[in-house]
Amino acid sequence: MQRLTSKLKGNKLAQIILLVLYVLVTSLSLYLAQASVTAFLLLLVSLLLLYYTELPDRLKWVIAGVVLVGVIPFVASTGPSYQSYMEVATVVGIYVAMALGLNIVVGLAGLLDLGFVAFFAIGAYTYGIFATAQAANFMPFGVFPLSGDSFWIFILIGCFVAALFGVLLGIPVLRVKGDYLAIVTLGFGEIIRIVFNNLDKPVNITNGAMGLASVKPPEIFGFQFVYPNQFYFIVLAILLFVILAVRRFEFSKIGRSWKAVRENEIAAQSMGIHLVRTKLLAFAIGASFSGMMGVVFAAKQTFVDPTSFTLLESITILVMVILGGMGSVPGVILGAAVITILNLQVLTEVTNYLNQLSLNGVISFPEALSPAKMQRFIFGAILIIFAIYRPQGLIPAKNPVFDEESLKEGSENHRKKQIKVESDKGFQA
Amino acid sequence: MSILTVSNIKKQFGGLVAVNSVDMTVEKGSITAVIGPNGAGKTTFFNLITGVYQPDEGNVQLGSSSLVGLKPHEISRLGIARTFQNIRLFSNITVLENVMVGLHKQLKAGIVGTLFQTKKVREEELRAQEEAYHWLEYVGLAQHLNEEAQNLSYGAQRRLEIARALASKPRLLLLDEPAAGMNPRETRELTEFIHRMRDDLNVTIVLIEHDMKLVMEISEHIIVLDHGEKIAEGKPAEIRNNVKVIEAYLGKSAVTPA
Ligand SMILES: Nc1ncnc2c1ncn2[C@@H]1O[C@H](COP(=O)(O)OP(=O)(O)O)[C@@H](O)[C@H]1O
Numbered sequence: 001m002q003r004l005t006s007k008l009k010g011n012k013l014a015q016i017i018l019l020v021l022y023v024l025v026t027s028l029s030l031y032l033a034q035a036s037v038t039a040f041l042l043l044l045v046s047l048l049l050l051y052y053t054e055l056p057d058r059l060k061w062v063i064a065g066v067v068l069v070g071v072i073p074f075v076a077s078t079g080p081s082y083q084s085y086m087e088v089a090t091v092v093g094i095y096v097a098m099a100l101g102l103n104i105v106v107g108l109a110g111l112l113d114l115g116f117v118a119f120f121a122i123g124a125y126t127y128g129i130f131a132t133a134q135a136a137n138f139m140p141f142g143v144f145p146l147s148g149d150s151f152w153i154f155i156l157i158g159c160f161v162a163a164l165f166g167v168l169l170g171i172p173v174l175r176v177k178g179d180y181l182a183i184v185t186l187g188f189g190e191i192i193r194i195v196f197n198n199l200d201k202p203v204n205i206t207n208g209a210m211g212l213a214s215v216k217p218p219e220i221f222g223f224q225f226v227y228p229n230q231f232y233f234i235v236l237a238i239l240l241f242v243i244l245a246v247r248r249f250e251f252s253k254i255g256r257s258w259k260a261v262r263e264n265e266i267a268a269q270s271m272g273i274h275l276v277r278t279k280l281l282a283f284a285i286g287a288s289f290s291g292m293m294g295v296v297f298a299a300k301q302t303f304v305d306p307t308s309f310t311l312l313e314s315i316t317i318l319v320m321v322i323l324g325g326m327g328s329v330p331g332v333i334l335g336a337a338v339i340t341i342l343n344l345q346v347l348t349e350v351t352n353y354l355n356q357l358s359l360n361g362v363i364s365f366p367e368a369l370s371p372a373k374m375q376r377f378i379f380g381a382i383l384i385i386f387a388i389y390r391p392q393g394l395i396p397a398k399n400p401v402f403d404e405e406s407l408k409e410g411s412e413n414h415r416k417k418q419i420k421v422e423s424d425k426g427f428q429a
Numbered sequence: 430m431s432i433l434t435v436s437n438i439k440k441q442f443g444g445l446v447a448v449n450s451v452d453m454t455v456e457k458g459s460i461t462a463v464i465g466p467n468g469a470g471k472t473t474f475f476n477l478i479t480g481v482y483q484p485d486e487g488n489v490q491l492g493s494s495s496l497v498g499l500k501p502h503e504i505s506r507l508g509i510a511r512t513f514q515n516i517r518l519f520s521n522i523t524v525l526e527n528v529m530v531g532l533h534k535q536l537k538a539g540i541v542g543t544l545f546q547t548k549k550v551r552e553e554e555l556r557a558q559e560e561a562y563h564w565l566e567y568v569g570l571a572q573h574l575n576e577e578a579q580n581l582s583y584g585a586q587r588r589l590e591i592a593r594a595l596a597s598k599p600r601l602l603l604l605d606e607p608a609a610g611m612n613p614r615e616t617r618e619l620t621e622f623i624h625r626m627r628d629d630l631n632v633t634i635v636l637i638e639h640d641m642k643l644v645m646e647i648s649e650h651i652i653v654l655d656h657g658e659k660i661a662e663g664k665p666a667e668i669r670n671n672v673k674v675i676e677a678y679l680g681k682s683a684v685t686p687a
């Protein structure tokens with residue numbers, strides 16, 4: 001094994017060939033052995049392998065694109081479980097975007113937020129209210145529900161409304177730090193849910209606990225998006241934008257300010273960083289990703305009610321970030337995928353299997369112990385294990401590597417400039 | 430011409446008066462030392478100037494603008510930079526990035542520019558990297574640019590703090606015990622470095638320091654704090670022979686043997 005890896009290291013051609021082989025084999029087994037969850041999961045693992053190859057970034061993106069846009073939808077499409085696979089993939093995409101949003105707040109800016117699902121709820125309700133007849137209850141003008149064509153604009157609206165709430169929440173909340181911040185955000189998450197639960201009177205805005213049913217599906221040029229395999233592509237497109245945005249922010253002045261605030265608030269301030277503005281920006285941008293996916297979620301489920309936005313959801317997203325690696329974009333993507341698939345596929349599969357055994361009388365397995373019900377226990381265990389043994393997560397965050405040679409040349413100019421600038425610098429006041 | 434004028438400044442923590450009615454005038458381009466026994470209120474004095482604490486009484490004036498009521502980041506923008514007694518680096522990011530944060534207040538990149546990676550933003554970022562590298566060269570840490578700040582040696586961390594402060598192009602630089610934990614050779618190098626920095630960069634320096642050799646060698650003006658009060662002020666030669674100062678450092682018995 002060791003010999004194999006050492007041989008592979010540096011040999012890009014062999015890496016490509018192996019990767020293609022792997023994708024081919026897993027695709028083929030998924031294609032032939034219809035309802036094979038294992039084959040589907042193994043196919044997804046190819047993306048992880050791709051991450052670890054030493055190919056140029058551009059090529060990695062192209063390959064990932066081919067696998068996600070072409071291979072996965074195609075090879076899964078023949079079997080009876082097609083829609084359920086695409087559903088899983090879509091939900092994974094939604095959670096990845098949310099986890100990347102929370103990663104900005106927790107991982108980059110170091111602000112522990114336990115109520116993050118609130119922004120997802122805000123996005124979902126923003127679309128839900130206007131894409132059902134609900135809005136007619138309080139809007140003095142306009143015809144509701146709005147058509148599915150409005151969905152595309154609502155992705156943007158959901159983004160901005162969530163960002164706005166991120167700022168509104170941040171203004172009072174950011175006065176407190178550390179543990180207190182966690183408690184206050186937890187409270188905020190619950191407040192939002194309870195407000196949505198009770199905002200059916202005096203004016204019926206959210207339809208309370210009944211929720212909003214028959215949310216209009218997205219529509220473009222008369223084509224309606226109703227099935228998971230269609231939503232899959234919407235989610236993929238948004239996700240692409242989110243990943244691009246996160247990476248750009250992370251290695252910019254903005255991302256560096258977040259990290260500086262995370263590392264040492266007093267030093268950051270004394271270097272001229274506006275503490276409140278920097279934290280608010282993290283809240284707003286993190287929230288905006290969730291808001292967008294909230295809109296998609298409402299459209300995909302065609303139903304929105306407060307039970308989708310409980311504290312457990314916030315905790316789940318946090319577990320994704322911690323498991324994957326705080327501050328690490330690839331890590332968080334992996335963490336979100338692992339947790340979602342664990343939730344949706346593995347736990348239910350194992351439960352089904354155990355039920356089968358009980359039915360056949362092989363073992364008697366009490367209903368109360370079914371893995372599907374042990375979600376919280378499993379998340380708790382993951383958190384503890386990772387906190388103790390691998391606090392940096394599955395794929396630890398990496399710092400950028402700067403090229404010394406090119407910086408050396410550039411710094412020459414500064415040396416020449418510096419003496420001049422400094423000597424004729426007078427009082428600004 | 431004076432660059433910084435502190436008048437009658439006072440700070441109380443509960444019943445403890447940490448800084449009591451202290452005055453100080455710093456001449457532009459000078460090196461001033463603030464000395465005194467542990468707990469004398471020196472760091473608190475710096476914190477009052479840089480806005481980490483607000484004074485209970487008194488005024489701090491940089492050039493013609495009063496600093497009282499301003500936040501630390503606003504004061505930084507007016508041209509004061511500092512280092513910390515208990516080193517405060519951004520431990521988990523690279524050495525180069527630490528210095529780049531010092532440059533932040535000159536950078537203009539906003540959300541939209543960053544999102545679209547406009548040419549202007551990319552150029553600005555590149556220039557910032559080069560300038561940060563220049564400051565690393567200046568303090569002799571260039572070869573460590575890609576290391577995490579927390580992995581540097583103690584002395585190197587102190588120099589990195591100075592590089593970060595210099596990157597923010599201060600008019601006034603406050604150094605809180607820059608030689609703490611350094612060996613004699615490092616201290617000697619630091620002494621030279623502080624001199625060089627003042628001459629090259631035209632920056633005014635105020636430093637807190639316990640190493641008397643360094644203080645006497647480097648400073649043009651010294652103020653001495655004890656129990657929050659200013660007990661003496663003057664040129665190194667005057668301070669060296671000041672009875673009150675010797676008393677504060679060595680106890681009364683040192684002056685009037687029993
Ligand atoms: N934030 C604070 N709260 C309470 N007491 C403080 C605080 N900061 C400093 N002090 C107290 O003020 C006094 C002066 O401290 P400091 O300025 O750190 O002294 P020095 O830097 O001269 O050693 C000490 O008695 C210290 O305990």
Ligand SMILES: [Mg+2]
Nearest residue numbers: 471472473514
């Ligand atoms: Mg001190």
